[in-house]
Amino acid sequence: MGESARTPAAPAWPDKLITQAEAFAKAADWPVYAMPAPAAGIDLLCGRCHRSTGQLRRGAVPYNGSLDEMLAMVLRHMVMAHEVPLNTRAPAGDGSFRERIREASNG
Numbered sequence: 118m119g120e121s122a123r124t125p126a127a128p129a130w131p132d133k134l135i136t137q138a139e140a141f142a143k144a145a146d147w148p149v150y151a152m153p154a155p156a157a158g159i160d161l162l163c164g165r166c167h168r169s170t171g172q173l174r175r176g177a178v179p180y181n182g183s184l185d186e187m188l189a190m191v192l193r194h195m196v197m198a199h200e201v202p203l204n205t206r207a208p209a210g211d212g213s214f215r216e217r218i219r220e221a222s223n224g
């Protein structure tokens with residue numbers, strides 16, 4: 118197995134704030150792309166501001182190599198750079214998309 122590394126201060130997943138499924142749904146709407154970085158690295162960049170959300174590879178060393186770490190990188194950037202709120206669970210009956218789907222299927 119190859120060498121790997123994690124972001125040193127990677128926090129635990131904030132389950133109480135947002136589940137990984139909710140986070141995935143949120144991040145899936147956010148444009149990101151991977152680009153070669155200096156010294157054979159690979160950065161994951163934000164498609165809106167084109168700044169780096171973090172490193173996927175530093176030289177020959179895979180970085181942030183799991184899906185939840187990639188997700189955390191994107192979400193952290195969304196929050197820190199674009200002030201996207203994470204805690205946006207919609208209460209029932211508020212006209213949210215899910216609620217509208219429910220209404221459409223009932224009527």
Ligand SMILES: [Zn+2]
Binds near residue numbers: 163165167168198
């Ligand atoms: Zn950005």
